[in-house]
Amino acid sequence: MMTDAPPRAWAEELDARDPLADVRDQFLISDPHLIYLDGNSLGRLPAATPEFLGAVVRDQWGGGLVRSWQEWIDWGHRLGDRLAEHVLGALPGEVTLADSTSVNLYKLAAAALDARAERGTIVLDAHDFPTNRYVVQGLADARKRSVLALHSDHDTGLDLDLLRSALDQDVALVVLSLVSYRSGALLDMAAVNQLARQAGALVLWDLSHAAGAIPISLAETGADLAVGCTYKYLNGGPGSPAFLYVRRDLHATLRQPIWGWFGQQDQFEMGQDYDPVERIDRFLVGTPPLLSLAAVDPALTVIEQAGLDRLRHKGTALGDLVIELARQWLVPLGFRLASPARAEQRGSHVSLAHPEAWRICQALARHADVVCDFRVPDRLRIGPCPAYTRFTDVWDALDRLRKLVAREEYRRLPAERARIT
């Protein structure tokens, strides 16, 4: 820890030495004064995307019309293979893009439960992202299973000893997020996979806050199942289709509950009965939202070129700078670090707790041109995306934040929360 806050010149120096500095130019940044620290919610727009999408709309939809399906039909797989290679550490044919993260979670969790029919328990984190908890609760209800909700620490995440003691021969499935949406706490994927394997349970990972920010090794750690968003650190655009991963040797046995024609053997034979293919396609349902899918393509190119190791390296340095500045400037103003302090235990975002976090978050956006977000009960989430956030952005954002809080500017804003936080 430093004794004084690092000066702005220090951040400038880090920017000057940043091997990823040019990657920022590959994003469309229309307002240079705005500091965007919410890439963990919705990534910025890649500069190539509008033209790319324009061409898909004009030439492929407008010109090719229905004939373009020859090209479109495997787009999800092509992107899935690229994600597998560059982002998820999976093998070709193990990843595809379809539906939303919530829907994919439902499909894979249901398939896993059916494959462990003799077991009665699903383990999850009581503080995991709501959709994960709701989907699991709904499935448990419908399939007469019970949910064992482990209480992770709001700031430091799930204690592996707690998980270890919960895993017995009755556990069918474990559902966990690799990076906690609230605190950014990072789990040890290899250790969790191993614990579950020893107990004979399957693990379904939510990689939404990890994909594109930290290197992931699904194959190497023997992961069973995973899902995740492409609109956060992967910059695929609002509502872009999610990815799903199923380890190759599980393809033959797992069967998902929504029997759509995109999972069917010889799809255009229009067969009478559902007979799913023995590939990753069996986890598809229906026609993909093609334009949203297309937008993932140029976004992924940026990530591939930047490289996950370099993104992770920069991401941890950005997070460390947030924490160092927060210690020096914000803790004396009533903030508390609500994320793991050590970089290797954190994803790319950092949470700071303050009783007035909601009003501060609003004031930051309205009066200081800094966009981050608020999460209940009292967290300001600061998500510097390594692909386009500069060290000086972090320094300037926290400087604006401390001045705004010191002047208590946020007190003028309403305490009622908006619909979206």
Ligand SMILES: Cc1ncc(COP(=O)(O)O)c(C=O)c1O
């Ligand atoms: C960790 C996590 N899981 C799942 C979801 C749900 O994704 P979707 O709304 O696209 O289904 C989100 C959305 O932000 C998320 O942050």
